Amino acid sequence: MSPAETTTTPPAAVPPAASARGRIDKRRAILAAATKVFAREGYAQASVDMIAAEAGVAKPTIYNHLGGKENLFRAVMEEAARDSSEKVQAALRSFPADPGDLRADLVAVAMRLVDCMIGEDAWALQRLLYAEAGHFPGLYESVLVTGADRTADALAGRLARLANAGHLEIADPVRAAAHFQALIGSEIPSLTALGSRPIDASTLERAVAAGVDTFLRAFRPSR
Amino acid sequence: MSPAETTTTPPAAVPPAASARGRIDKRRAILAAATKVFAREGYAQASVDMIAAEAGVAKPTIYNHLGGKENLFRAVMEEAARDSSEKVQAALRSFPADPGDLRADLVAVAMRLVDCMIGEDAWALQRLLYAEAGHFPGLYESVLVTGADRTADALAGRLARLANAGHLEIADPVRAAAHFQALIGSEIPSLTALGSRPIDASTLERAVAAGVDTFLRAFRPSR
Amino acid sequence: MSPAETTTTPPAAVPPAASARGRIDKRRAILAAATKVFAREGYAQASVDMIAAEAGVAKPTIYNHLGGKENLFRAVMEEAARDSSEKVQAALRSFPADPGDLRADLVAVAMRLVDCMIGEDAWALQRLLYAEAGHFPGLYESVLVTGADRTADALAGRLARLANAGHLEIADPVRAAAHFQALIGSEIPSLTALGSRPIDASTLERAVAAGVDTFLRAFRPSR
Amino acid sequence: MSPAETTTTPPAAVPPAASARGRIDKRRAILAAATKVFAREGYAQASVDMIAAEAGVAKPTIYNHLGGKENLFRAVMEEAARDSSEKVQAALRSFPADPGDLRADLVAVAMRLVDCMIGEDAWALQRLLYAEAGHFPGLYESVLVTGADRTADALAGRLARLANAGHLEIADPVRAAAHFQALIGSEIPSLTALGSRPIDASTLERAVAAGVDTFLRAFRPSR
DNA sequence: AATGAATGAGCCTTCATTCAT
């Protein structure tokens, strides 16, 4: 073996790699398959058989790795929340600190946020969360913490900066953030039929821009 | 038998009338039971057995009246949408045409609206809709038509009236209605943990009032 | 159909009778099949599938009638204990009150008792009891009460009568009954290989007679 | 590797011996664990997983050493039969050749025998034998040969000696041995509820003594 | 020699649905 070859993946022959990575790959394959199947079918309707078939593993392998349907579901939800949150955070990083054209910049970041919310994955997360929050104690909280809370915090921080710089007039940044999100997303459910229908891009952009406009009319400095 | 004799049990002496009423009563009992069970368990997890037990009827009776689980679910959803919509319409009827204190009046009607949205029934409807919209073609639309659309229309109309009377400055009443709803409800999901937690009344009122305030800052006439 | 034909079963046409009796018949068929399968396979190895197939019913029917494997097993054991006990009681009714030839009479009744103990059913009951007494709390007691206890009581009573009549000399009839049973059955396990082998009749009779002889040598009046 | 490198792991310096011992130790551990688990759960209910966990080895190790569940069970039964038989033989070695007080000596040896029969191990052996004799061809015979047969032989020999010495009057020593065993053990099943209940020592002793008394009344020389 | 990982088969149970009454 060459000394600096790989630090994360054992190289060598294919079989050992297949075995060492294989374990992780199988776990990943199971989680991916479960995400897909749960998203499509819902928790109760999804069967471990489907997931195993989709993942290309035998059923007991799922139990070995993740111990039962409920656990598997929680793992899927946590992963989905993490992934979704990361996308949102990335979108928020494009938030203007010192905007050139405030409206245009806000619309741009709003579009990025909304893009995060209308993806298949995000809708699936939301649907499953709505559907199962009552059956899985703590599920909502755990998803909230890794997801919406961090989003709200980050967004509030960005808005506060804009306010400090005199671009906005904001008394309560956390609430303003909530209102911002509510306004730019206010038409998403009806436009996408709760994620069950594709959406027209320009219609979406108009709706988002309208939300930003209302936000600006409410929070732009009076003079 | 005296007319008021039995309210719960159909008297045996009046078979035709009793049958006619009994039939309707049974249907009602089934729908009520199904609503309760679907709300608690979700569609897939709910079993026809549970519903039959809850309704106090035999299982085939459900099939006679409503023909299968899927149909039963659709019936439940339509009824729930109708009920919910009626409550909302009632709440909107208290909307001020010529307000004394605009903010106070808007907060009052907003609270009535929000009260409609945080009831057990409304949450159940929303959860089931989110969860099953993808599995029941047309479900979202049918609920939308009897529910949210009418709400939006009515609300838009009321806002337009206020605008015409010079109390608000609104270019697109439909959008303004959407924004109003979004703002006053923006904190409901997090405050109620998607309906799985009771909510503190004063906290809720503050959040609603904040939504109204933002709305007013955006839509109050500039001078 | 003759008027007094059935008091327990509705007579009428064949279908209603088939239905009314059908229910009981199915329950009986299930119990009979379960008895057979449990006897052959043991509790854990037996599957509800096998029992359903053997009974000629669908699997859920078993759950409707007897609610699960464990309950089914208890029902089977209780029935087997009842049946077995009745056979033993019948055998004991031939016990001589005033014997002509005491030895011959005792051997005769001993053979009848032993016949009860070497039947397939009795062995199955015993095997299952030995195997599962530890897993089913109260199982041993419930079987004991309907089975061995009644046997011991009845046998003790018969022996006491013989003693009172001067044919035997017995201080403690209950113990004497236990000793009688132990002696006449002492070679059954080895002769039948715990019920897994048929047994030669004359060999058995010799062993039983030997047990009776030892009993008589111990309990015949000294003079 | 430096010599003192590992303290918890068998030292690397003595591989062959350590291996040889380790191998035997593993086999012993597996057999001990299997004995425990089979005794507790029964054959079918016991899982190889449980046994592996109890033994502290990986599952395939069991297959390497003993080749499958069935073989493992046979090995366990043979070992148990051997152990049990040895205990019984030891107990019989205390049999009086020329007794001082015949009754007292017989009661003493009977108690030793009975102690062998009420131990956890002996009950487990008996339960498993009853339960599985029908499923494992030859199992009963193999256990019999190493167990009950040797016991009967030895006991018959001891009784014959006593008879020769004039202390007993025995025509067929083998049968007398069987009767002795039957009498002293006649109350064990009911007193211990088939091994599932601890037993009161003095009650047991009375029952055993009663068995001996009956035996003596039957086999003591008439004059 | 010992093990982590994987699997095909099977089990107990429950479900939505339909007859026959």
Add this chain to the structure above:
DNA sequence: TATGAATGAAGGCTCATTCAT
């Protein structure tokens, strides 16, 4: 009309067993 009874089809989970290391 309403029901007790029955069933084919799945579902979640576990087991004994075997590779590849």
